[in-house]
Amino acid sequence: MRKEYLIYKLSDEVKNSCKIPREAFTKYGVKRGLRNEDGTGVLVGLTNIGNVVGYERNDDGSLRPCPGRLYYRGYELDDLVSPLLKEKRFGFEEIAYLLLSGNLPDEEELTAFRELINENMPLDHRTIVHIIDLEGSNIMNILARCVLEMYTFDPNPDDISRDNLMRQSIELIAKFPTIIAYAYNIYRHSMQGSSLNIRHPRENMTIAENFLYMLKDEDFTELDARMLDLLLIIQAEHGGGNNSTFTVRVTSSTRTDTYSSIAAGIGSLKGPLHGGxxxxxxxxxxxxxxxxxxxxxxxxxxxxxxxxxxxxxxxxxxxxxxxxxxxxxxxxxxxxxxxxxxxxxxxxxxxxxxxxxxxxxxxxxxxxxxxxxxxxxxxxxxxxxxxxxxxxxxGLPQEIYTPIFAMARIVGWTAHRIEELNFEGRRIIRPAYKNILEQKSYVPIKDR
CATH class of the missing domain: 1.10.230.10 (Cytochrome P450-Terp, domain 2)
Structure with a gap:
């Protein structure tokens, strides 16, 4: 049997083996897509990080629409964003500190945190070579592979103590902009014939400014950078139930290493029904x-x-x-x-x-x-x-729209991972699937 035909035959047989009647979900009370009948999400966990409010419940349990609200650690999003707009200052690092710790930093803490981020932005030369070797690949895939590679450079990659989780989180937040900027510059060089520029991040710049600098040199305005900064803030967190964050929490519940869990989140976000x-x-x-x-x-x-x-x-x-x-x-x-x-x-x-x-x-x-x-x-x-x-x-290209989403959401992912591994009573996340296929009798290979 030709291999090409075998692939076709296997694929064709899937049409029947994957059939599950829609009414079976109702019969067994299955919440398809972890959604209730009214479209709300099935409650599967508790969190102190983000809160997404799109409706309110009446006394009879029915839903009542309301203006949407998003909270980061109890603070409404608009209360965090409006002062930054008014004062024309950058705030992504401040929000990252808030989401990771639960508290807004004072000026001394924020300065130290920004310095820590800047110290960790440069990449290991082996990672840069790895990105060059992957030229032309999808940038989300390059990002995931670079994250997995960081495991090999980490002196203590499997330690899930709070101190180590926080160190890994800060390094990931710092390195995502550099990986994405370098990956796009190499993509543009290999696919579009542009000059290859690898610019080292600058110590006196914010994450948003450094990203634009590494990507475009000086070809951006202050307003461009502030708008990107605010975009990062707005996309940094969206509760534990969005697909990629839930993926990070599910994998974290197994106590796997940080890099494996975050790579899984990247794979989820890449999907066109989510980050794309x-x-x-x-x-x-x-x-x-x-x-x-x-x-x-x-x-x-x-x-x-x-x-x-x-x-x-x-x-x-x-x-x-x-x-x-x-x-x-x-x-x-x-x-x-x-x-x-x-x-x-x-x-x-x-x-x-x-x-x-x-x-x-x-x-x-x-x-x-x-x-x-x-x-x-x-x-x-x-x-x-x-x-x-x-x-x-x-002036940002479409190839990095979803990676920028990841650059923002890495803050929420790491905050949720830390929470998943540190709350009392934690258990591996293990929902159930009911098998509805009838049992079969084994047929010897000579009789099939």
Whole structure:
């Protein structure tokens, strides 16, 4: 039997072996996707880190939509972001300190923490050689492989004591920007014929500034760097139930090493239904700019969005990317913050017309999707709707959109890993799957 045919035959047999009737999930009370019937997540753990609020419960247990709120260690996101915008200062390191420790740092602690981050940003020369060897690969995969390689350079990689976990966490937070910047520069050199530049991080720069410097040299403004800093803050944490953070907690519950657990989280975030969604949203925006002649004509916008929903236009998936969220109903607080940032940046970049068009797509997209689905549950734009637009205005390529998400979320991942390994009563996470296949009698190979 030819090997190619055998692969096809095995694949074809999967059609039957994977069949599970939808009604079986209801019969056995299975929460598909760990979701309740009302769409809420199944409660599987407790945390002191992040809190995602998209609805409230009535006395009868039914859901009541509410404006979305996101809390980091008990502080509402807007209360953390607004002072940074007002004071025009960088804050990602401050938020990283908060998420890791549970407390906001004072000036002395913040200065020391920033110095510690800067000390750990340079890469081992062996990691740089490894990135060069992987030229042309997907940058999320390079990131995962570099994280796994860090295990071999760690003098104490399997120690899960608090002190060692914190040391590893700080090193990962510090090194993610460098790995991503170097990986993209090497990708651009090998795939696009650009000059290869490897710039060492500078001691007097923040994470956001250093990342842009390593990526683009001096080709960025202060506002670019502050916008990236705020984007990192907004994406740093989103509760324990999002797929990648849950992946980190599940793997951490086995007491595996930090690098294996974080690599698993990277693999989860890479998926287009998770961290890769911002690329879908910005590509859709480019398509709409070309297809809609009058960016202020609501009727023209509605007509085309309805064609998309009916699978007649764009990629014919029936989706309007960036509209809707699993938890948030009336609003996604991250999208609310990003909308403000996008407006400020659009003025500097001369892209106010594009920004106003994007806001109109959000407005009409929410309306059209709600009408198409015939739902009374409020629908809102999510994080991905504006993030790609901001990345583009800063001048960042799509190849690093999802890696930047990882660069932010590594803070939340490490905070959750530390919590998973340090709360009382911890157990390995081990849910159940019910087998519904009837038992079979063994048939000797000569009789098959």
């Amino acid at each position: 969604a911002n690329i879908k949203a910005i590509n859709m925006f480019h398509h709409l700019k070309e297809q809609i002649s009058d960016w202020t004509n609501i009727d023209e916008i509605d007509t085309y969005l309805n064609r998309m929903l009916n699978k007649e236009a764009y990629d014919k998936t029936g989706l309007v990317y960036g509209i809707g969220h699993a938890v948030y109903t009336m609003s996604d607080p991250r999208a609310v913050e990003l909308k403000k940032l996008a407006g400020e940046l659009a003025k500097e970049k001369g892209m106010v017309k594009e920004y106003n068009f994007l806001k109109l797509i959000e407005q009409e997209g929410v309306k059209c999707v709600s009408a198409f689905r015939k739902t009374t549950k409020p629908i809102c734009a999510n994080l991905d709707f504006y993030s790609g637009f901001i990345y583009e205005m800063i």
